[in-house]
Amino acid sequence: MKFRSILPALGALALGLAAFEPALAQDAAAAPTVNKGDTAWMLISAILVILMTIPGLALFYGGLVRTKNMLSVLMQVFAVFSLVSILWVFYGYSLAFTSGGEGALGAVIGGFSKAFLAGVTADSTADTFTSGVAIPEFAFLSFQLTFACITPALIVGAFAERIKFSAVMLFTALWVTFVYFPIAHMVWFSEGYLFGLGALDFAGGTVVHINSGVAGLVGALMIGKRIGYGRDLMAPHSLTLTFVGACMLWIGWFGFNAGSNLEATGGAALALLNTIVAPAAAGLSWMVVEAMGKGKASLLGIASGAVAGLVAITPAAGLAGPMGSIVLGLVAGAVCYFAVTAVKNALGYDDALDVFGIHGVGGIVGAIGTGIVAAPSLGGTGAADYSIGGQVWIQIVAVVITLAWTGIGSVILFKITGMITGLRVTPDQEREGLDLADHGERAYNY
């Protein structure tokens, strides 16, 4: 996505002067062609990312909580998906993928020129990586919609089992508006600040994973530990469902990563292969480290490792070679294992489903690692004059800016949410379980 820019953002349309046929702005050069194969691939990719979220992520998370909170997690993911998809077409797409004008503001956030999808028609197009090749703008914005939806849905794992449902909804609306849309704009839009720096983020390592991971950590710290954390048995209620969810995540991730190529080309095939081998390596890496440390290789371990590998390969999916991807996966599996075991226990925060340990830490490993594995000397697709040191520095800058933006933004937004709805259910409700307390139903009635 690094080289993406959106035709309608250019020229007169961005100024609101011509709300039709965005291609006209450039057709003096060459009218972009829309390829049916590309279009089909983008539509399928969007659907795959939806599968990844509902039910994939919902089941992955749901299996990890206790029986009494199963529905609350499924419900939160489903409701977040629904809410953000509406906000995206109302104003999210416009804020992320239109020009916000000259200067600092435009580098951080877009404008409202496409609010309510003004001017977007079945004939309008969005650029791909190849000059002169475009995809339907509806396909592009639907694909991007799924990214906006899954990112806040990832966060709910951090404060699962004790947050109020109303707080999830309000926080999600605020967070996508003030954190996600600006970061997506900064990283993926041609006038965005991080895009301008040359930061590499093929499919959303910073925008999706670091972003959600850090917001999750902030949430876990501000909402506090679950009652009985560290004392009561909080074992996952169904690792079977977690397994099903993890597999759906993996499958859906092909849309996420290979779809981010925007064209059905060899680049998409490379991203697809990387999305197979990196998580495979990461799952094995986690498994081996765990077996050496704890004596047994667990299913939850290999599944968690694979997800960590998927996270880590996300920013590098179309930029690394397969061998580089395997190395990235091996590193991510081991590092994330230590993050969710040693680091979390040492610091004592209750990130219930390890959103930070896997998405935050894996995202940082991937974002910085992308600067290394994209090098042509290591089998990556970087240009001949690629500088590993220089690129790694840019990647670190991008990571730090993302950390700061989402860290500070999330603190403020959790404060606001806490003042309006309160963040936490009462202790009695928490003991009873969120399914009954918040939703008035049970997951299992035997």
Next chain:
Amino acid sequence: MKIVMAVIKPFKLEEVRDALTALGVHGLTVTEVKGYGRQKGHTEIYRGAEYAVSFLPKLKIEVAVPSDLVSQVIDAITAAARTGQIGDGKIFVTSLEKAVRIRTGETDSDAL
């Protein structure tokens, strides 16, 4: 009349039932329970979280028998449920004041 209550290893249920049936005991109640005695539990690890699981799953069987049958019932259960390993369970016997068969209204030994 007595109630013989035994806590046994779950996989021993069929053998115990067969042994009791052979004695002419028809009908017993089984409950899935958890508990601990001398048998050690195990450790479960989910990512970084380690849980010592000390309550192990067992089956509790309860059977009401005439007093003169108690020692045979105890012997039968002991023989059938025994593996020789720690965790085979325990048998408790208590007195039973009254028994009623709901369908017919029969009482005490007629109801067993």
